[in-house]
Amino acid sequence: MNRETFLNILKNRVLIMDGAVGTELQRKKFLDDVVIPEELNIKYPDRISDIYSCYVNAGSDIILTNTFGLNPMRLKQHGIFNKVDDMVKSGIDLVRKISSDVIVAGDISSLGEYIEPLGTLSFDEAFEAFAFQSSLLQKHGADILVIETMTEIKEVKAAILAARENFFGAIVVQMAFSKNGVSVTGTDLKSFIAMVESLGVDVLGLNCSIGAQDLAELAKILCENTNLPISFKPNAGIPMLVNHKTIFPETKEEFIEASLKAYSYGVNMFGGCCGTTPEFIKLLSNELRFKHPKIRGIKSKYFLSTRTKAIDINEIKRPIIIGERINPTNRRSFQEELVKGNLSLVKDEARFQIRSGASLLDVNMGVPGVNEAQLLKNAINQIQEIVPVPLCIDSSSPCALEEAVKNCSGRPILNSVNGEQIKLDLILPIAKRYGTMLIALTVDENGVPKTTNERLKIAEKILKSADSYKFERRDIIFDYLVLSVSSSPEQIQETLKAMRLSKKMYPECKLILGISNVSFGLPSRQVINSTFLKMAVDAGLDFAIVNPHENWNIDDLLAREMLENKNESSTNNFIKAYSSFKKHIPKVETEKLSLDKQLYFAVLNGNKELIYVVVNQFIKETDEAKAFKAINNSVLMALSIVGEKFALKEYFLPQVIMSAQAAQAAFAIVKTFFKKSETTYSAGKIIMATVKGDMHDIGKNIVGAVLESYGFDVIDMGINVDSQSIIDKACEVNPIAVGLSALMTTTMPEMETIIKLRDAVNIPLKIIIGGAAVTKKYAMEIGADAYAKDAMEAARCIKSFYK
Amino acid sequence: MLNTSKVEISFNDLLIRLGYLRAKTKISNSIVNSIEEILDLAQKIIRPKFVIAFENVKLKRNFVLFERGYRISSGDVIAFLKDCFKVYGVCVTIDGALGRKTEDFFKKNEPFNALVLDAAGSVAAEKMIGLANAQIKNHEEKNGNVLTKRYSPGYGNWLLKDNKDFLDWVGADRIGVKLNDFYQMEPEKSVSALIGVKSGHIK
Incomplete structure (x- = not known):
C-alpha cells in the first residue's frame, strides 16, 4: 500500500490499530527462552502469530510488527545483530500470512540512549540507527511506519528524517506524555506538533505512559492545533508493578469511553498500548471502525519551537523581536571568549535578551579562525537547553547551518539565503530537509538592488527556486534590506515600498529586517532605529532583528522626516538636534588590579x-x-x-x-x-x-x-x-x-x-x-x-x- | 496505589544536598545559573521507576517468615519489625541515563557539572522513595494501620548481600535494577527498602 492510498482511506474512515503486544506476551508467558521479544519472530513465530491473530480477529485494520526495538544499538548489546534481517522479515511476513487485508505497520521506537546534550549519542549515530531499521522495514514490505513511545524530541527528529529518507510509505509518529502534556524530557504538545509537522509526517499522535482518560484530554489539545490526522493509543492506565504483577488500573469500559471522547475531538486512528488486550480492541472496533472522522477546521497555526515551548507566530503582536546580541561582529572580548570555546557569555546574553522581551534569539558564531560549524553546534546545544525560545541560526556557511539545524531540538529559522543561485541550491535543500523557516535576503551577485522592482525580482527568483525544491512559500521570510539613511536616504522608501508590495504579491511570505543598519553613521541611533521600526511595522514587518535591551518606544518626528526623505535638510535637521546628545554609558570601575x-x-x-x-x-x-x-x-x-x-x-x-x-x-x-x-x-x-x-x-x-x-x-x-x-x-x-x-x-x-x-x-x-x-x-x-x-x-x- | 512517575527535584533540596547552609553560604548568580542548568538537565533525563511487593509476615526467633516462603535472617530486622504483621518492599530507580551523563562530565573534565548532576540524582531517588513511603502510609492508615520507618539491606546486621534475595522478592528486575558482583545496585541511583506495618492500636 502506498502513502496516498493509506491517506485516502484515513480521510474517509477511522482506522483501528492493535493493542498491546509486550504486555500480552508477558501475560501469556511467551517471553521464555528469548533474549528480546523480537527474537520470537524467528524462534517462536507461532507465539507472535497468536498475538497478531487475536488483534486481527478483534477488528484491527492496522497491525504493528514486532520490531519495536530492532535497532542496531540494542541488538549489538544483546549479541544478536546478525539476526536482524530475519527478525524484521518474519515480523512482517507473519502479519501477511494471517490477513492480506490488514495494513502492516513497521514498528520503531526509542534507541534507549539520549542524543547529546542530554546524553552522549550524536545526532548522526541516532539517525544511522533509525535509517537502518527503516530501510529494513521498507525492504521487507511494511505498508506504513509507526514511530512510537518516543520521549525525546531530538530523537523524534532523527527518527523522522531517517524514516522519510529510507521509507516510502506513510509515517506515523507517536510520543509519550505525562498527564500535564509534557514529555519526560520537557517537550510540550505544541512543540511536538511544531517539530513533526515541519518534518512532514503524515499522522501524529500519542501513545503509552498514561491512561485513556487522561490521554484523551491531551488528544483534544492536538486536535485544536493541527489539521494532520491524529492517532491515539493509550495505556490501560499507569501501570504498577505489585507483587511481580503489572497492574493496569483502567477498565475496558473506561478505555472505550475515553476513546469515544477522543473521536468526538477529531482523532482518526485508535488502538491500545500497554495493558490493553484484544477485548479492548474488539470493543473499540465495534464502536468506531468505519466511522467518518470528525472534520477539524483549525484556524491557521504557524509554529516555531524549542525543546520545551512553541510559539504560534500568527498570534504574536508585530514586530516579533529576534534578539541580535549573540553575535561576535565588532565585539572583541566576545570573539576572544568564543575562540577559547567559552560559551558562558553566550548563555548570559541568551538569558538577558529573553528578560528584555526577545521572542526569538539570533545565534551567530562567525569568528575568524574557529571551526564555525562545531562552535555553532555547541552554542545551539547549550542555548536551547537554558532558554525556552526558538532560535534563528545565523551563518553564511551552509555547512555550519546544517550542523546547527541538525542539532536544534525545536523548529528554528535559518538565517539566511539570498538570490544567488549557488546559495539557493545549497541552502534550500537544508531548510527543506529540516523543516525550518528561511530568511531570504533580496540581494544577489550584483549586490543590494537600488529599486523596489529589482528587489521584488530577486524575491520572485527565490520563490521559483523554493518551488522547485518543494519548499513551502509560507516558510520564506523576505528581508528587503535597509541601508543607512545617512548614505542612501532615498533607499529607505524603496525598502518600505518593496515590503508593502511583497505583502500584496506574496501574502503567505513573512517579512523581516535587521533594523540597526538604518542609523549607521548618525548620532542618537536608537531614536532613528525605533522610529524606523514603527514605519516598517506599518509596511507589514513581521520580524525585527534588534537589540532588545534598547528602548523601542521612541517615535521621533525629526527622525521620521529624515527617514521619509521629506526634504534635503531633514538629515541635517536631525543631526543638528541630536548631535549633542550622548548615550548614557554607565560609569565602570576603572581601578586596574594587578x-x-x-x-x-x-x-x-x-x-x-x-x-x-x-x-x-x-x-x-x-x-x-x-x-x-x-x-x-x-x-x-x-x-x-x-x-x-x-x-x-x-x-x-x-x-x-x-x-x-x-x-x-x-x-x-x-x-x-x-x-x-x-x-x-x-x-x-x-x-x-x-x-x-x-x-x-x-x-x-x-x-x-x-x-x-x-x-x-x-x-x-x-x-x-x-x-x-x-x-x-x-x-x-x-x-x-x-x-x-x-x-x-x-x-x-x-x-x-x-x-x-x-x-x-x-x-x-x-x-x-x-x-x-x-x-x-x-x-x-x-x-x-x-x-x-x-x-x-x-x-x-x-x-x-x-x- | 503508588504513583512516582513524575519527580520534581527542588532547587533548595539540591542546594542542601550539596552542602548549602542558608545562614552561611554565599552564592553568586553565576553559580545559581550553573546549578540550575544542571538541575534542568537532570530533570529531563531521570526516568522514575518503581516496583513494590507486600506480604504478611511472622516473626520467628531467628528469622522473619514471609507468607510465600521468603525469609530474612537478621536479628536487627526482626527487632525492627517488632509487632508487624505485614511488610512492604519497595525499590525505586531513576534509571541509568543520569549516571552515564555524570560519567561523561568527568571524562570531559567537568567535575562541577558531574558533582551537581550526581547530587540531583540522589535527591531524585530520595524523593521517589519518600513519595512511595508516603503513599503506602496513606493507604495503610485508611485501614487503621501504622508504618515503621524504612530499613534497607546493609543496615545493622542485615547483610548487603541479602539485597539479592530481597530484590528478587520485590521484583526489581522488572524495572531494570540489578546487583553487581559486590552487591551494589545498578543503576547506582536506586533505593530498596523494607517497611513494616502494624495495627494502629500498637504503639
Missing part, C-alpha cells in the same frame, strides 16, 4: 574563563621562573581562602569545585608552556583509587579534581581496584601519597589490606583514606597515615606530607 590579584580573584570566584587571559598575560610579561612563582602563589593563596570559606560553610562544594576547575586551568597553561620550554613542573604525584569491591567514584573524582587544582599530578586508578596493583603502582611511580576511597562498610576492610601490603614491602608510602562510611577512628585503627572527611581536608593533609 595580574596576581586578578588571578587570585579568578580562582577565588571560580572564574575559569578569566584564567586564560590572566595566566597568558603573566607568561607574556615576565620570565619563566617569576611567572611560575607568581602564578603558584596567587593560585595557592586563593585556594587556601577557598578552604577557609569551605570550613566556615561560606562556600559549599560546588564553589570549591568551581575554584578547583579555575586553578586546574591555570596549572594546565603553566604546564603546557613549560613543556614547550623543556622545563617540567609538578607538585608531585598522587595515586587515587576506589578500593576493590566498591564501584563508587564520585567522591574519589572530586578529591582528584581538588588535588589537581593544587598542581598535583593525579594518577586515577579508577574503581574496584585490586589492592596489590595499588601497591605495585606506588612502587613504580613513587607518589607523595595514595588516596583511597570506599563508600561502603563492606569494602572498607580493603583499605586495611592495602596498608598491610605496604608494610610488607616496607616502602615509605603515605596512605590517606576517606569515603562515606570511613571515620577517623577507623583510619587510626588500621594504621592509615591520615583520614580526610572531604576533598579540602584531603588537600590539606597531602600538602602537609609534601612539606
Whole structure:
C-alpha cells in the first residue's frame, strides 16, 4: 500500500490499530527462552502469530510488527545483530500470512540512549540507527511506519528524517506524555506538533505512559492545533508493578469511553498500548471502525519551537523581536571568549535578551579562525537547553547551518539565503530537509538592488527556486534590506515600498529586517532605529532583528522626516538636534588590579574563563621562573581562602569545585608552556583509587579534581581496584601519597589490606583514606597515615606530607 | 496505589544536598545559573521507576517468615519489625541515563557539572522513595494501620548481600535494577527498602 492510498482511506474512515503486544506476551508467558521479544519472530513465530491473530480477529485494520526495538544499538548489546534481517522479515511476513487485508505497520521506537546534550549519542549515530531499521522495514514490505513511545524530541527528529529518507510509505509518529502534556524530557504538545509537522509526517499522535482518560484530554489539545490526522493509543492506565504483577488500573469500559471522547475531538486512528488486550480492541472496533472522522477546521497555526515551548507566530503582536546580541561582529572580548570555546557569555546574553522581551534569539558564531560549524553546534546545544525560545541560526556557511539545524531540538529559522543561485541550491535543500523557516535576503551577485522592482525580482527568483525544491512559500521570510539613511536616504522608501508590495504579491511570505543598519553613521541611533521600526511595522514587518535591551518606544518626528526623505535638510535637521546628545554609558570601575590579584580573584570566584587571559598575560610579561612563582602563589593563596570559606560553610562544594576547575586551568597553561620550554613542573604525584569491591567514584573524582587544582599530578586508578596493583603502582611511580576511597562498610576492610601490603614491602608510602562510611577512628585503627572527611581536608593533609 | 512517575527535584533540596547552609553560604548568580542548568538537565533525563511487593509476615526467633516462603535472617530486622504483621518492599530507580551523563562530565573534565548532576540524582531517588513511603502510609492508615520507618539491606546486621534475595522478592528486575558482583545496585541511583506495618492500636 502506498502513502496516498493509506491517506485516502484515513480521510474517509477511522482506522483501528492493535493493542498491546509486550504486555500480552508477558501475560501469556511467551517471553521464555528469548533474549528480546523480537527474537520470537524467528524462534517462536507461532507465539507472535497468536498475538497478531487475536488483534486481527478483534477488528484491527492496522497491525504493528514486532520490531519495536530492532535497532542496531540494542541488538549489538544483546549479541544478536546478525539476526536482524530475519527478525524484521518474519515480523512482517507473519502479519501477511494471517490477513492480506490488514495494513502492516513497521514498528520503531526509542534507541534507549539520549542524543547529546542530554546524553552522549550524536545526532548522526541516532539517525544511522533509525535509517537502518527503516530501510529494513521498507525492504521487507511494511505498508506504513509507526514511530512510537518516543520521549525525546531530538530523537523524534532523527527518527523522522531517517524514516522519510529510507521509507516510502506513510509515517506515523507517536510520543509519550505525562498527564500535564509534557514529555519526560520537557517537550510540550505544541512543540511536538511544531517539530513533526515541519518534518512532514503524515499522522501524529500519542501513545503509552498514561491512561485513556487522561490521554484523551491531551488528544483534544492536538486536535485544536493541527489539521494532520491524529492517532491515539493509550495505556490501560499507569501501570504498577505489585507483587511481580503489572497492574493496569483502567477498565475496558473506561478505555472505550475515553476513546469515544477522543473521536468526538477529531482523532482518526485508535488502538491500545500497554495493558490493553484484544477485548479492548474488539470493543473499540465495534464502536468506531468505519466511522467518518470528525472534520477539524483549525484556524491557521504557524509554529516555531524549542525543546520545551512553541510559539504560534500568527498570534504574536508585530514586530516579533529576534534578539541580535549573540553575535561576535565588532565585539572583541566576545570573539576572544568564543575562540577559547567559552560559551558562558553566550548563555548570559541568551538569558538577558529573553528578560528584555526577545521572542526569538539570533545565534551567530562567525569568528575568524574557529571551526564555525562545531562552535555553532555547541552554542545551539547549550542555548536551547537554558532558554525556552526558538532560535534563528545565523551563518553564511551552509555547512555550519546544517550542523546547527541538525542539532536544534525545536523548529528554528535559518538565517539566511539570498538570490544567488549557488546559495539557493545549497541552502534550500537544508531548510527543506529540516523543516525550518528561511530568511531570504533580496540581494544577489550584483549586490543590494537600488529599486523596489529589482528587489521584488530577486524575491520572485527565490520563490521559483523554493518551488522547485518543494519548499513551502509560507516558510520564506523576505528581508528587503535597509541601508543607512545617512548614505542612501532615498533607499529607505524603496525598502518600505518593496515590503508593502511583497505583502500584496506574496501574502503567505513573512517579512523581516535587521533594523540597526538604518542609523549607521548618525548620532542618537536608537531614536532613528525605533522610529524606523514603527514605519516598517506599518509596511507589514513581521520580524525585527534588534537589540532588545534598547528602548523601542521612541517615535521621533525629526527622525521620521529624515527617514521619509521629506526634504534635503531633514538629515541635517536631525543631526543638528541630536548631535549633542550622548548615550548614557554607565560609569565602570576603572581601578586596574594587578595580574596576581586578578588571578587570585579568578580562582577565588571560580572564574575559569578569566584564567586564560590572566595566566597568558603573566607568561607574556615576565620570565619563566617569576611567572611560575607568581602564578603558584596567587593560585595557592586563593585556594587556601577557598578552604577557609569551605570550613566556615561560606562556600559549599560546588564553589570549591568551581575554584578547583579555575586553578586546574591555570596549572594546565603553566604546564603546557613549560613543556614547550623543556622545563617540567609538578607538585608531585598522587595515586587515587576506589578500593576493590566498591564501584563508587564520585567522591574519589572530586578529591582528584581538588588535588589537581593544587598542581598535583593525579594518577586515577579508577574503581574496584585490586589492592596489590595499588601497591605495585606506588612502587613504580613513587607518589607523595595514595588516596583511597570506599563508600561502603563492606569494602572498607580493603583499605586495611592495602596498608598491610605496604608494610610488607616496607616502602615509605603515605596512605590517606576517606569515603562515606570511613571515620577517623577507623583510619587510626588500621594504621592509615591520615583520614580526610572531604576533598579540602584531603588537600590539606597531602600538602602537609609534601612539606 | 503508588504513583512516582513524575519527580520534581527542588532547587533548595539540591542546594542542601550539596552542602548549602542558608545562614552561611554565599552564592553568586553565576553559580545559581550553573546549578540550575544542571538541575534542568537532570530533570529531563531521570526516568522514575518503581516496583513494590507486600506480604504478611511472622516473626520467628531467628528469622522473619514471609507468607510465600521468603525469609530474612537478621536479628536487627526482626527487632525492627517488632509487632508487624505485614511488610512492604519497595525499590525505586531513576534509571541509568543520569549516571552515564555524570560519567561523561568527568571524562570531559567537568567535575562541577558531574558533582551537581550526581547530587540531583540522589535527591531524585530520595524523593521517589519518600513519595512511595508516603503513599503506602496513606493507604495503610485508611485501614487503621501504622508504618515503621524504612530499613534497607546493609543496615545493622542485615547483610548487603541479602539485597539479592530481597530484590528478587520485590521484583526489581522488572524495572531494570540489578546487583553487581559486590552487591551494589545498578543503576547506582536506586533505593530498596523494607517497611513494616502494624495495627494502629500498637504503639
